[in-house]
Amino acid sequence: MKINKSTIQELIIEGKTEKAIEMLLTLVGKYDMEIHNSSIMLASRYSSLKKDKMRGVISDSEAKLNENRINFALTQMLTDVKTSWEIGESPIQNENERSKKTILFLAANPQDTQPIRLDKEIREIEEGLRRSEKREVFKLVQKWAVRIPDLRRAFLDEKPNIIHFSGHGSSYGRIILEDEIGNSKEIPPKAIGNLFSLFKDDIECVLLNACYSESQAQEIAKYIPFVIGMNDAIPDRAAIEFSSAFYDAIGNGKDIEFAFRLAQISIELLDITGDDIPVLIMK
Incomplete structure (x- = not known):
């Protein structure tokens, strides 16, 4: 699967926040370390939210609200991601990754x-x-x-x-x-x-x-x-x-x-x- 700005946006729309953050980390790790550092903090926020949900310390409505906030922050972060950034572009590139x-x-x-x-x-x-x-x-x-x-x-x-x-x-x-x-x-x-x-x-x-x-x-x-x-x-x-x-x-x-x-x-x-x-x- 190609990882680019469009792919991540689609995951957000589908409600796949965790996968979207994971792909963003992978993408910006190659192109922009400043965005990547911000993405690490966002991943940490989402991890904490998952823990709170599993422990039952927040209600479903609070959890949904916090997830929406994370998705909003994720969407804002994507505005700094260039559409030309992409990973998994060709078989040659994939072979290089495997090596x-x-x-x-x-x-x-x-x-x-x-x-x-x-x-x-x-x-x-x-x-x-x-x-x-x-x-x-x-x-x-x-x-x-x-x-x-x-x-x-x-x-x-x-x-x-x-x-x-x-x-x-x-x-x-x-x-x-x-x-x-x-x-x-x-x-x-x-x-x-x-x-x-x-x-x-x-x-x-x-x-x-x-x-x-x-x-x-x-x-x-x-x-x-x-x-x-x-x-x-x-x-x-x-x-x-x-x-x-x-x-x-x-x-x-x-x-x-x-x-x-x-x-x-x-x-x-x-x-x-x-x-x-x-x-x-x-x-």
Whole structure:
């Protein structure tokens, strides 16, 4: 399916708000980062609305009103989208997309956890890849408010080569996703390792940018060549700087070991704590 301004407008008219936002993110991610950043905030608003509806904390009429407001904001955003912008234009372009390495960005910040700057982290990653020498080699796919079903579906649909999880980790060494109503759902290390074992042929690297994630990184590393986890609670600023520098290096053709070390040094150069928290585990 072609993704362009007209396609997104049709989805809005059909009431398919979530799909329209997803396509807008994909389209403007290629052409305009300023609109893309605004689209991320709109996606977050819609995700929060879905959670409120599932929890029953707002009435149907309130939910409809809020969805109409989001659709209005989406329509306003489309006025800045040029009709010439399009993705999926030709078989040649589709073949080029298939040949790219896919970076799958998974984000979760459950409503019963402390808010963290996931939006800032993805902006830094996108900017690093956009300006990099090898930017045409990579495709960045984003999944927000990730639940367990979203995890397996993203793996199956996107066939990622690099997986980046950004969010919270428990002191017991478990990454935290969201449950059906947006609260915390801890993932057992052995279970996450078993999941990655099924996709080991495609995945080259996993980055768990979450506190205390080293034990899960160890499980994943039984099957994946390069896995990065955190051996302690990592400050938000250090986590963002690590991601930014890591993908700056990856986007410029450096290998995983070089990118990891550069990311550590980048934290150190800022003179903030946390450069010794990321751990690289190699199979």
